[in-house]
């Protein structure tokens with residue numbers, strides 16, 4: 001068994017994978033594969049309904065919000081958010097905390113003015129800027145809750161006079177979130193919620209309908225709400241596996257319980273990095289992510305041999321993103337503490353054998 005620290009698509013619970021594999025052959029005893037039944041069948045409608053209910057329950061989604069399962073990944077939401085929310089001639093505020101935030105704001109420029117109200121670009125995004133004022137005359141304020149590539153995470157969400165739009169792709173369901181603080185939450189499923197191919201959108205209904213442009217049906221949140229995420233054929237299998245993952249999360253005690261586990265895992269790993277003279281962290285301590293732990297070696301020449309030892313010990317996916325280098329251990333919900341402890345052991349073993 002490998003210890004999967006990959007950044008995404010990321011690790012899924014073993015029991016979810018087993019159930020998903022069974023459903024490919026015979027879905028719930030129907031004698032049909034989940035891949036070959038109608039999305040309008042009562043069996044699949046039950047899957048979608050349960051997925052929506054689980055999102056509402058796990059995140060205590062208040063009244064007045066819609067939960068959608070769409071396609072196109074978080075990158076499509078970079079464009080759909082401004083398409084639906086930014087009036088022509090209006091402006092939107094962005095917090096630039098990394099490549100994904102940057103890609104999001106570039107898309108918004110197609111629809112209106114973009115004001116980057118703070119950025120940590122000058123330090124290669126090793127911290128979260130905190131000293132900024134959110135302009136009350138902007139249509140929304142866009143943030144990225146967890147910066148997958150750099151290993152930084154917003155530990156507190158801003159109190160904002162305008163709707164907050166948040167890309168939660170790499171920490172969705174990893175910690176408690178007050179949905180009422182947001183106008184729009186979106187997340188590609190493939191890190192903490194399911195496989196690639198489906199994107200979760202939680203949108204506050206009353207922020208819609210304020211732009212005057214015409215929006216094609218598939219790109220219009222309102223059409224998707226009215227169609228119950230089934231305006232066209234939805235990504236049935238990805239929704240099913242996401243539903244199973246959400247069920248798994250609920251059975252574990254929900255978001256509050258997983259948050260504690262995630263804190264334990266992250267603290268263990270950061271402590272090991274700090275106490276091992278061969279390694280060092282790269283981000284501001286107060287902004288360190290509980291999902292993607294980025295670190296480098298004091299001596300960069302030892303990075304290759306360390307990766308080799310990881311490989312030999314079944315530790316996979318720890319190579320850092322090409323724009324940052326070093327290492328990145330993604331410790332998503334489904335990664336057990338035992339895997340983190342295995343990585344810590346390998347770090348110690350490496351240090352002992354290179355003294």
Ligand SMILES: Cc1ncc(COP(=O)(O)O)c(C=O)c1O
Pocket residue numbers: 008072073074075076100144146147148149167168169170188189
């Ligand atoms: C924070 C964040 N946003 C957006 C994306 C892009 O997501 P997608 O590939 O679903 O478009 C990623 C992918 O890694 C991400 O980590």
